[in-house]
Amino acid sequence: MNRTRTPPHLITLILLTGFSPMSLNMFLPSLANIAVDLETDYSTVSWAVSGYLAITAIIQLIIGPLSDRIGRRRVLLVALLVFAFASAGCTFAPNIEAFLFCRMLQGSIIGGYALSLAIVRDTRTEREAVSLIGYIGMAMAIAPMVGPMLGGVLDTFFGWRSVFGFYAAAGFGLLLLCWFDLGETRPQRATDTSTPAPGTTALIREPLFWAYALCSTLSVGAFYIFLTGAPLVAQSTFNVTTAELGLYIGTITVGFMIGGFLAGRVGQHFEPTTIMIAGRVVACTGLAGGLLLLASGITSAELFFASTIFVGLGNGITMPGSNAGAMSVRPDLAGSAAGLSGALIVSGGAVLTTVTGNLVPQTNGGQTLLMLMLAASGLAMAFAVWAAWLRKKGGYPARSSDPSL
Known part of the structure; x- marks a missing residue:
């Protein structure tokens, strides 16, 4: 039985997993500037971190089972689309309420991490998955180090909104990459609609x-x-x-x-x-x-x-x-x-x-x-x-x- 259809290249999986931590920490150097520009206090704008983490936990509980039912590709493409538009919303947010609303929607990018792991398991044996996840994790670890530095540079020269503009551009870029590179990898048996999907x-x-x-x-x-x-x-x-x-x-x-x-x-x-x-x-x-x-x-x-x-x-x-x-x-x-x-x-x-x-x-x-x-x-x-x-x-x-x- 053919288990997979056009599995993605390794670089696609690395970018999907690596961008998730960057979405968390790349804008951290801008928190104080965001608070000043949107005329709010630092404790309020810090919800962009704590609230975001809580939302990502909830989103993973939804995205994972949904991908088992309707497929990895469709769920991931929608998640990337939401992230890209939410990032654009943060870029042009006129007040803190709009900013935080769009920031919470940005949490959909966590699907890139969670579903990349599932895709690896779909397309590899268990031991092969261990090896590949190890290499992906090694590359992914670079993101938390690079993210704050890049965000700080963008904020210094172009302002904090440029950081979220970068998020938006990267989100649409990842969406385009996955559209062409990522086929459906969910195991074939799970697509059999004659029997209910296990919960x-x-x-x-x-x-x-x-x-x-x-x-x-x-x-x-x-x-x-x-x-x-x-x-x-x-x-x-x-x-x-x-x-x-x-x-x-x-x-x-x-x-x-x-x-x-x-x-x-x-x-x-x-x-x-x-x-x-x-x-x-x-x-x-x-x-x-x-x-x-x-x-x-x-x-x-x-x-x-x-x-x-x-x-x-x-x-x-x-x-x-x-x-x-x-x-x-x-x-x-x-x-x-x-x-x-x-x-x-x-x-x-x-x-x-x-x-x-x-x-x-x-x-x-x-x-x-x-x-x-x-x-x-x-x-x-x-x-x-x-x-x-x-x-x-x-x-x-x-x-x-x-x-x-």
Whole structure:
């Protein structure tokens, strides 16, 4: 059976996944200018970040199952069209109400990330998907570093509206690219209208899916904990400058890129759960080492942030396996799995950032920060081990090794 029809090129998948984080952070340098220009306060305009994150979680819960029912191509094209017009709306917004309304609609771009993962699983075996997602993640990690820099340059020379003009142009460009390059990749059996499409409830009743999804959520959660606590710890404990802090924060992203490359290289040769556990061991080992250094009285900023690099490295190794595994539990529901996993990651990140903000003390918070990161990474390892046990117990992947099943 022919499982796919004109699957997209790798560059298309990279652009779709990479533009999602850029839509979140590229305009961050402009927040203050937006508040001044639209005559509002900073706390109100900050809803463009917090509200946007909440909307993307909801959108993923809708887009994933919808793509399982009517196809990846149609859903993705509509999502890109909405994003492009919403970006144009932000560009010409006359007031904060119109701006925030259009900004929320921009959340549809998250479909580019979620559905790209589903498309990879549609067109590859499970192990091949691990490898490809690793390479895509490696390239995607560049976007969070480049986005704010590009946004800052555009704002400086052309004003904040030019950033959203760039979003609009890129949105229409991606729409055109996908129109010509992306065919329908949903498994053929799912297009059979003689039988009802299985619901998302069939997926959430699978313990194996939750093992994969919660491993992803807590792995990324350790990164959210780091982003929340690192600025405070860097200033209060190590007295580093903001420029140095930016460099230290960037190192965890470099670690993620390296981890993604390693997963891409070895993903086809090992079980996804083996890759996941290896990534968790890397993350936990680095954090444990950092805690031992602090306990021995060593408080060097370089050594502290060297230990947090292992979180990025471990996540880069783990995430391709956990993503591919979650979508392989029910390949006919790969879109739902990608959407639900993504929503859990965003929601979990929101919870963990709140917890971190309340628990990390104003002074000498380095040990608390590393302990919180280690707790999240350790729980993620427990779920990875659980996934391995469930696979062995249930005879997986014989049940669904073929995406067409």
